[in-house]
Amino acid sequence: GRPVVAIIGRPNVGKSTLVNRVLGRREAVVEDVPGVTRDRVAYDAEWSGHNFTLVDTGGWEVDASGIHLRVAEQAEVAIELADVVLFVVDAKVGATDTDEAVVKLLRRSKKPVVLVANKVDDQKTELEAASLWSLGLGQPWPISALHGRGTGDALDAMLEVL
Numbered sequence: 001g002r003p004v005v006a007i008i009g010r011p012n013v014g015k016s017t018l019v020n021r022v023l024g025r026r027e028a029v030v031e032d033v034p035g036v037t038r039d040r041v042a043y044d045a046e047w048s049g050h051n052f053t054l055v056d057t058g059g060w061e062v063d064a065s066g067i068h069l070r071v072a073e074q075a076e077v078a079i080e081l082a083d084v085v086l087f088v089v090d091a092k093v094g095a096t097d098t099d100e101a102v103v104k105l106l107r108r109s110k111k112p113v114v115l116v117a118n119k120v121d122d123q124k125t126e127l128e129a130a131s132l133w134s135l136g137l138g139q140p141w142p143i144s145a146l147h148g149r150g151t152g153d154a155l156d157a158m159l160e161v162l
């Protein structure tokens with residue numbers, strides 16, 4: 001069947017916004033308040049002539065430890081079913097402990113990963129995004145899911161490992 005591309009990352013990093021950007025229409029639930037997206041939603045998607053299933057993940061945030069558990073749980077299931085993982089990090093926040101925990105899951109899975117540094121709306125944030133090399137997942141692809149900046153290059157990188 002179609003290859004599965006899973007989008008994982010902490011609540012509010014812009015996963016659903018990226019999904020909408022790829023789909024080219026508003027469908028995934030985007031919320032200013034984290035925690036609204038249903039657990040996992042799959043979409044038929046296409047980029048540059050390649051068809052794949054795009055899986056958006058969400059979760060419900062209760063408290064600090066709850067976020068961590070919930071994200072790890074979601075990430076683990078999504079990684080399991082993915083052929084390629086788009087791991088989204090908020091470049092304005094930088095790598096958090098939760099991000100580091102997800103990196104451990106990704107390493108264990110040995111699945112191909114494209115590291116996406118989202119919310120890079122401007123040149124200044126692009127420079128900050130370079131700090132995400134420290135995650136050890138290779139090049140962080142700077143994008144603004146909201147404005148479309150850099151998303152084409154990140155998706156091209158995704159196709160290369162699909």
Ligand code: GDP
Nearest residue numbers: 011012013014015016017030031119144145146
């Ligand atoms: P999710 O929880 O990871 O699915 O995140 P959402 O897609 O729901 O987005 C959370 C918030 O971040 C929303 O207010 C989005 O508009 C905002 N957001 C998403 N992408 C970007 C971006 O590239 N730049 C900025 N400045 N905000 C963004």
Ligand code: MG
Nearest residue numbers: 015016037058
């Ligand atoms: Mg979402």
